Each structure stands twice: as structure tokens, then as C-alpha cells.
Amino acid sequence: MPHDPDLLIDPSRRRARGAVSNSSGRFEKLERSEIHDGWDIDEERGDFRTHLSFETAKTIITRNASPDLGFDRSINPYRGCEHGCVYCFARPTHAYAGYSPGLDFETRLIAKPNAAELLEKELRNRRYAVAPIAIGTNTDPYQPVEKSQRIMRDCLEVLRDFKHPVGIVTKGTLIERDLDILRGMASEGLVKVGISVTSLDVKVSRLMEPRAPTPDRRLRMIEKLASEGIPVRLMVSPVVPGLTDHEVERIIGAGAAAGAKAVSWTMLRLPLEVSELFQEWLATHFPDRKAKVMSLIREMHGGQDYSAEWGKRMRGEGTYAQMIAHRVAIAMRRTGLPKDLPPLRCDLFERPIVAGDQLSLF
Template sequence: MDQLQPDPLGTSIKDIAPPRRRGRGALTNAVGRFESQTRDLVDDGWESLGDLPKFETEIRYETARHIITRNDSPDIGFDRSINPYRGCEHGCVYCFARPSHAYLGLSPGLDFESKLTAKTNAAHVLRQELARENYTPKTIALGANTDPYQPIERELRITRNVLEVLADTQHPVGVVTKSSLVQRDIDLLAPMAEKGLARVAMSVTTLDADFARKLEPRATTPQKRIETIRKLSEAGIPTTVLVAPIIPTLNEDEIERILDAAHAAGARSAGYVLLRLPHEIKDLFQEWLLEHRPDRFHRVMNTIRQMHGGKLYDSTWGKRQTGDGVYAWTIGRRFEIATRRLGFEGRGAKLRTDLFLRPSRPGQQLNLF
């Protein structure tokens, strides 16, 4: 198996020229926080920097030993998840999963969106884990870290294969995505939803296509996300709209418009998450803000600090996703008033677990009835 290596070319804004990062979200590619060495790009005066290659998408194929990830976080609504991919080509500069790339010896910057890992045996391992005698079914979140329907899924179909296993075993699943590609799997999700086994959450950050292109360059356009909500809802699949992330003073004025559009398209539950800036994300986001919205830089960053007790991020459970203080409270009340006015139902109904059909294990004697 080939090991992807960090790109040694550049660790600051001036090092990664726009032609090299065209179509990407992050502006830099600083090494991860666990690395003992850093690298700087130095021009030797012969204009050699103009010959450097663009950041092309590379895929590493991984044979996973486990596929269901467990968590005990009290402020999220699930205790297990599946992530078919590491890294995400959507390139959302705010993505809270970016710091996880540092565990691979890669950069949470441009590496995160251009050097991806695909867990090709995910469906096989999932079937094995569901077959264990001590396994108890509860809703699996598909795509809790990186998007299960990012562009490479179109060809690799790992998410599709995972859904087929969940459909065969009648196991509940909640999908989180911002991609219209989820429509491809309506043939699996609709029959599951009819039995109370599936729901989809669509993340909508903005309705402004130009803003979205800068913020999440390779994700589905806002208009297509709303249309996807419509298609899923028409197919009978319970659909949640996630207004996420809310970036104070940058897209918070769209809260009501996003909820209006999603409800008109058929979404009947809603949630929101404030911008989170743990580890390397705080630097990547500030670089992006200086490049694309320099006039808002101080206002945005000062407001974020107001919502986290003077810090850029507070990891305290119960506060990390909603913030604290007057400004955070105001955003929460606006969201609450808008969802009540439209008749949203919170995060949606609980999925069923009583229909679960445990897969047979190799060598296991089959039941006669």
C-alpha cells in the first residue's frame, strides 16, 4: 500500500500560488501538528516556482480492520458512525474534520482535500461487525466526519455498498451530506425510510452560489442542495436541513432564508451548528477570511471570541457547537423562532431498531424457520 506523503512545497500563503490551488478551499499546506519538521519553499531566483504542479486529487486505498466508530459525546445524537473516506474533496475551508489528517502525517490544509483515503472493504467489514452476537443495533450516522457522497464516491461506490448492507440487515441509518449524489441511492433509502429505518440531513451553508464557491469550492451548489431536499422528500425520505456552519456576521443573515427554502422543498426537521475552529482550522479559516473577506476579518473573529469566552474555540460539551454568551443566545433564539414559525419538528423522529436482521457468520448453522 502506498503511503501518501505531505507536500513539501510551502507552508505560508505566499508559497501556494493561486494557480497551484485553483479549485481548492484552503490556501496553505502547513504540516500537521504532530510532525517534528516543517518545510519552507524558497525561490532560487530562476523563477522555478512557476513550474510547480497543481494539487491534483490522489487516492490511497485502505483495507480497514474496523468500520463502525464509537463515541460517547453527550452533545451529539448518535453513538456510532461510518466514514467510508478520510479527507474530503469538497474543500470546505471550515470543515471540523481537517485536523484528523494530521494523524496520517498529512496537512489539514490542501492535503486534506487532495490526498484522500478510500476504505474499499467497508461493506465487507460492516457485515462482519453486524454479525457479532453481542452487537446491539442503534442508528448509524453515515458521514459524521467526512462527506460520504464526495466526488470520488461517484466511481468508487463505497457508500452505496455500505447502504446495501444496511438495507439487507434492516439496520437504521442517518445520512449527513451536502451532495446531490445522494439522489442516486433513493432506490435504497426510500424503502428503508418507509419502514422507519432511514433519514437524510442536508447541510446548507448559504444560498449565495458565488459565496459557496469560495467557501466550499467542490461541493454541490446551494440550489441543487435545495432541489435534492425536494427529491428526497418526494420519495418519502425524512429530510433534515442543517444550517451549518453559521459563521457570525458572515452568513447568519441567511438563517431564515435557508429554513424557508428548505421547508418549501419538503424538509420537516432542522438543526444548526456554529462555526468550530479547533487546532489547525483556526489558522486556515483566518487565512481564507483575509483573502476573500478582509473587510469582515476583525468583526468575524471578535464575534467568535465573544461566543467562546474570549477564545477562538471552546471544546466544552454542550458549548462547542452552539457557543455561549449573548450573541450565541441571539442566534439560537432566531433559529428557534424561525423553525417554530415554519412548523419544523426538531431533529426528527427516532429510527426503528426492532427490525434488525443479524447477518449469518461464516460456518454458522442457518435457522430452519
């Protein structure tokens, strides 16, 4: 993709944001871009501030049949994510809402305030079959807006009351607010948490994940959760070829020292608009590394920026991908960390009795 500076947003208007542009999504009939029209007029343009809107969801449990995912159902309390991770594979989903996968994804957030109500309704359905629910696999449920909205906490309360197993993925330290719920669920084998650490380099992390907690703070979050008896998996995700790949062993060692009980990893994925956004970001912040990074990525995907083939999309294939996998395996053996946490319990599930229910005599 050619790097066109005219398509980039002024840095003063995108402070602490990941994407550097805000082009229209692939479903829009008109292409939106910000360029100077040639008139010598000073025009003040506003900053990209966080805007929250609400939608009344019709369902809340999303099903998938992907053979390379470890879950078949998930919940996403929010659309978009203020953490602003430039590499986020969920960015293209914002196009479905008519927004840009670029800066809109991290500034125009959509909350689902009726999520907990819908969750309870779906769990009460007699045809519902229990299996762990994943939360945070698309957008982070503990992004900053959760502090005021408390949608994730409401959902956790429902899952606790139904004794339903849940796996949470997050970078957000706000998860520590919910230790009172998580602690009890963990004691019954009903919860596990994945914390992703992409780089230990504060500068790289701040540019790549501008509003996510620092690497050191995430390690302390692992330590805190582990000390409360909550099983934590370190997620080296994603590994960015030519940029963070040299840190793999250090990240795994730091996670083990903090108390993680398992480790997983994925390679950088660049589906749809993410490829263009990531290349713009590289050209802006690491122009000297762009060619090397993209060359390694294409080497793993048959010359393409991305291949969605199941079984290969998460880690790529070829010599470089095999080398990273080998290094991770050695680091796991050295630290004694397995790839999986113990399975969650599904046998404790029960529907709480509510007013109007007929009590059993036995």
C-alpha cells in the same frame, strides 16, 4: 494569527480548492511551507490535483461517548474530502495520516475499500447491540470519488440487508443514485438524511465550499429525497458569524419550502489547525470582515478561537450565540419545522442467513 502571504499557495495551483495553504500537521517533526528561496529561477510547480490512495481498515464502526452528539457510532468510508469546505472541523484528523489539514485534506484522499466487508462482520457479531449508525459526520460519504469507488453504496446494501437504522449527512447529490435502496429503507423507518446548507449566496458558497453542489442544487436534492418519502433534515451548519448569519431565516424558509421535515443548526467551530486555515481564508477572500468575524467567534468562546467544552462547543455562549439561537427558534416556529425527525426503528434488525448457518425449525 498574523497573515503571512509567503505561506500561501499560488492561486493558479489551488483552483476550486478551499484552503489557501498547506502547512504541516501538528505531529510532523519538520515544518513544511512553500516560500521563494531567493533564486531568480522560474520553477514550475504542479497543481493540487486529487489523489486517491487506499487503506485496509481493521474496524469500520467508530464509537464515541460525546454527550452533545445524537449518536454513539459512525462510519467514515473516506479520509479527507474533496468538497474542500474551508471550515470543516474534520481537517485536523488528516494530521494523523501524516498529511496537512490544509490542501492535503481536500486533495489527498484515502478510501477504505473493505468497509462493507468489515461492516457485515461487525454486525454479525452476536454481541453487537443495535443503535442507529451515523454516516457523513466526519467526511462526506457522497463526495465525488464515491462515484467510482461505490463504498458508501456497498455499506448501504449491507445495512439494508440487516434492516439496520442509519442516519446520513451529506452535501453530495450522488445520494440520488442510491434512491433505490433509500426508498425501501425509508418505508420501514430505517433511514433519515441531513442536508447541510451554509449559505444561499452562490459566491460565498463557491469560495467556502468550492467543490460542493451549489445551494440551489442542494435544495433541489432535499425536494427530490422528500418526494421519494425519505425524511430529510435541513442543517444550517455552520452559521458563520459576520458572514452568513444574516441568512439564517432565509435558509430555513427555503429548506421548509423544499420539503425538509426538521431543522438543526451549529455555530462555526475552529478546532486546532482549522482556526489558522479559516483566518487565512478570511484574509484572502474577505479581508474587510476578518476582524468582525473573529471578534464574534472569540466572544462566544471566552476570548479563544475555540472551546471544546461539551454542551457549548456546537453553539458557543453569550449574547451573540443566544441571539442566533432565538432567531432560529422563531424561524422554526414560523415554518412549523421541529428540531428532530422521528426516531429510527431498531426492532427490525436481523442477521441474514448465509451458507453454513443452521436454520431454525421454529
